[in-house]
Amino acid sequence: MDEHGRDNRARVNFIKRLLVSSVVIIIPVLIILCIFLVINNIALRKEITDLKIKSEGSGYDGGYDETSGVYSVSDISVKGSGTTDNDGIDTYGDGIKRIYLTFDDGPGANTDDILDILxxxxxxxxxxxxxxxxxxSLEMYKRIVDEGHTLGLHSYSHKYNEIYASIDAFADDIRSLQELLYETTGVWPRFYRFPGGSSTTTSVTPISDLIDYLNEQDIVYFDWNIVSGDAVDNPPDKDTIVKNCLRGIDKYDECVILMHDLTEKRSTVEALRILIPKLLEMEDVEILPITDDTIPVQHVPAQSIIND
Ligand SMILES: [Zn+2]
Incomplete structure (x- = not known):
């Protein structure tokens, strides 16, 4: 082997070593980069979810939360005079702010406590x-009525795919709930809240047809214009719920607050202990049950972009 050959081989070996060492350096760098990106991605996703919950809960910014199927009111129009803005409109013309606490999805493990606080x-x-x-549950229906609260309908099954399948299915569901409640309490309930609200887009039957049916049956439906924020899977703490409610109350003179009477919504019960006394301290504020005298707060279905 001559001088030239040895030089060549040395050069080839050098390049080989260079390549190997580059690979040895680059691969760990890539792995570290990947780990960093994955962690970053998870953090961003969490942030997005938190923001969604926040905006749903505030009842101010508007927003939709997929897990709960609940949205804030600023995305939708609300029928009923004076309820959509804060320009000094006095809905009932008497300067009184009316607050309606509404509890969906019960009865359940918290109903007794809620009733106690009320x-x-x-x-x-x-x-x-x-x-x-x-x-x-039968006990709770009775207690609700006996203690002077309004017993409203929220569907018998609460299964969207069943109740919204057709007008007949919708009618059957309501009828069986009305009968159960009438047999249990002697009251024939005439106020309804659509599961998901009247602006739900899960219904394969046009909501307007279902509304026509309710009108025929002399049933009035109520949506809400304030969300407590407790609809999400991991409900916020009691202070956040109180804050959400107060911000909404500040905005309207007729306030229909959406809350939930479900076992896992303990912070709602705790929030009530703070919220109600605060409201009672305010001037020109009344907390009322929904009655025939209440101006319905209803979402405008056509405006909805909600998929729950
Ligand atoms: Zn519900």
Missing amino acids: KENDVKATFFVVGRNDEH
Whole structure:
């Protein structure tokens, strides 16, 4: 082998070593970069979810939360005079701010506690209940009525794919709930809250047809213009719920607040202990149950962009 050959081989070996060492350096760098990107991605996703929950909960910024199927009111128009803005409109012409606490999805493990708090504060509310046959639930329907609260309908099954399948299915569902409640309490309920609200887009039957049906049956439906924020899977703490409600209340002179009477919504119960006394301290504020005198707060279905 001559001088030239040795030089060549040395050069080739050098390049080989260079390549190997580059690979040895580059691969760990790529791995670290990947890990960094994955972590970053997870953090960003979490941030997006938090923001969604926040905007849903505030009742101010507008927004939709997929898990809960609930949206804030600023995305939708609300029928009923004076409820859509804060320009000094006095809905009832008497300068009184009317607040309606409404509880969906009960009865359940918290109903007794909610009723206790209402009783302690001498305040009446509205319960949009679902159909349940167990002894405790029947007891709760009775207690709601006996203590002067409004017993409203929220569908028997609460299964969107069933109740919204057709007008007949919708009618059957309401009828069975009305019958259950009438047999249990002697009250024939005539106020309804659509699961998902009247602006839900999950219904394969046009909501306007279902509204026509309700009108025929002399049933009035109520949506809400304030969200407490407790609809999400991991409900916020009691202070956040109170804050959400107060911000909404500041905005309207007729306030229909959406809350939930579900086992996992304990912070809602705790929030009530703070919220109600605060409201009672305010001037020109009344907390009322929904009655025939209440101007319905209704979402305008055509405006909805919600998929729940
Ligand atoms: Zn519901």
